[in-house]
Amino acid sequence: MAYGQTGSGKTYTMMGPHWENETSILNSSNQELGIIPRAAEELFRLIQEKQQESHFVKVSITEVYNNEVFDLLAQDGSGELGVKCDVITTKDGKTEVQFLTHEGVRNATDVLDLVKKGLQLRVKHSTLIHDHSSRSHLVVTLSITAHCSHSMGMARSVKSQKPLKTKLQLVDLAGSECVGMSGVKGAALRETSFINRSLSALSDVLGALSEHCSHIPYRNSRLTHLLQDSIGGDAKLLLILCVSPCQKFTAESLQTLGFGTRARQVSRPSAKKRNPTLCNKSK
Numbered sequence: 001m002a003y004g005q006t007g008s009g010k011t012y013t014m015m016g017p018h019w020e021n022e023t024s025i026l027n028s029s030n031q032e033l034g035i036i037p038r039a040a041e042e043l044f045r046l047i048q049e050k051q052q053e054s055h056f057v058k059v060s061i062t063e064v065y066n067n068e069v070f071d072l073l074a075q076d077g078s079g080e081l082g083v084k085c086d087v088i089t090t091k092d093g094k095t096e097v098q099f100l101t102h103e104g105v106r107n108a109t110d111v112l113d114l115v116k117k118g119l120q121l122r123v124k125h126s127t128l129i130h131d132h133s134s135r136s137h138l139v140v141t142l143s144i145t146a147h148c149s150h151s152m153g154m155a156r157s158v159k160s161q162k163p164l165k166t167k168l169q170l171v172d173l174a175g176s177e178c179v180g181m182s183g184v185k186g187a188a189l190r191e192t193s194f195i196n197r198s199l200s201a202l203s204d205v206l207g208a209l210s211e212h213c214s215h216i217p218y219r220n221s222r223l224t225h226l227l228q229d230s231i232g233g234d235a236k237l238l239l240i241l242c243v244s245p246c247q248k249f250t251a252e253s254l255q256t257l258g259f260g261t262r263a264r265q266v267s268r269p270s271a272k273k274r275n276p277t278l279c280n281k282s283k
């Protein structure tokens with residue numbers, strides 16, 4: 001997850017500098033890949049190594065804009081917007097986006113092609129700080145299902161009954177913004193207020209997790225509800241803080257570092273808390 005003030009380099013970090021122009025940015029000589037193409041390449045490299053397992057990877061791309069969730073792979077008739085979706089919590093406590101498009105992919109290039117398609121629809125505007133400022137939080141989800149084979153006797157192998165499922169969420173957050181500096185007005189001002197509120201809800205969730213509160217306010221914002229499975233519990237979260245080198249943004253940079261400090265205080269719950277049944281069984 002990339003966090004930082006507007007214009008500080010979050011999209012650059014997640015996508016790399018050339019993703020918009022080049023037809024295939026994935027080639028061995030490219031040293032400037034962002035985290036999303038690198039993660040996709042690494043995932044498929046690992047899959048190739050695991051010969052005894054068959055893997056299925058699906059991609060979905062959503063944006064959270066003005067506290068609404070949009071599916072960026074299911075375009076509406078105009079081809080200019082994603083389709084609005086609802087986030088729900090399933091009976092087994094997992095977060096799900098209803099009627100979300102999941103596209104099957106066979107390699108990192110397929111992933112990148114879909115991300116580029118989704119990014120075309122992402123809401124961007126010009127502000128005094130950044131010409132192409134992203135006005136939404138982008139979430140790229142890679143859902144992986146592994147069917148593990150185990151050997152039965154001599155040369156026979158069967159697929160285990162229960163497939164293993166997991167997901168990797170790659171998040172390019174919208175930038176935190178000081179209204180006075182970005183000079184936004186009207187609709188853009190409304191967007192900024194939604195962005196700042198959702199980032200503050202994210203900070204509240206991290207704060208509640210670090211203090212081991214009994215109630216974690218995931219539902220206070222669509223962003224935190226959507227990312228619930230990836231923040232806290234069993235999940236591993238890697239946060240990248242982007243700061244501007246300009247002196248005039250020192251206050252924003254300190255705010256970003258404060259957010260990171262808060263996130264660092266989140267510790268994983270003990271194995272017993274994460275899965276009490278497992279611990280009872282082992283007793």
Ligand SMILES: Nc1ncnc2c1ncn2[C@@H]1O[C@H](COP(=O)(O)OP(=O)(O)OP(=O)(O)O)[C@@H](O)[C@H]1O
Pocket residue numbers: 004005006007008009010011012013017130132133134135173174175176242
């Ligand atoms: N490490 C870097 N080296 C060179 N240029 C960079 C670097 N990081 C960012 N930039 C440039 O700075 C500008 C802003 O970067 P980017 O779009 O990634 O910001 P952002 O944090 O995603 O902004 P916003 O939140 O407003 O969308 C872009 O023109 C980008 O190419």
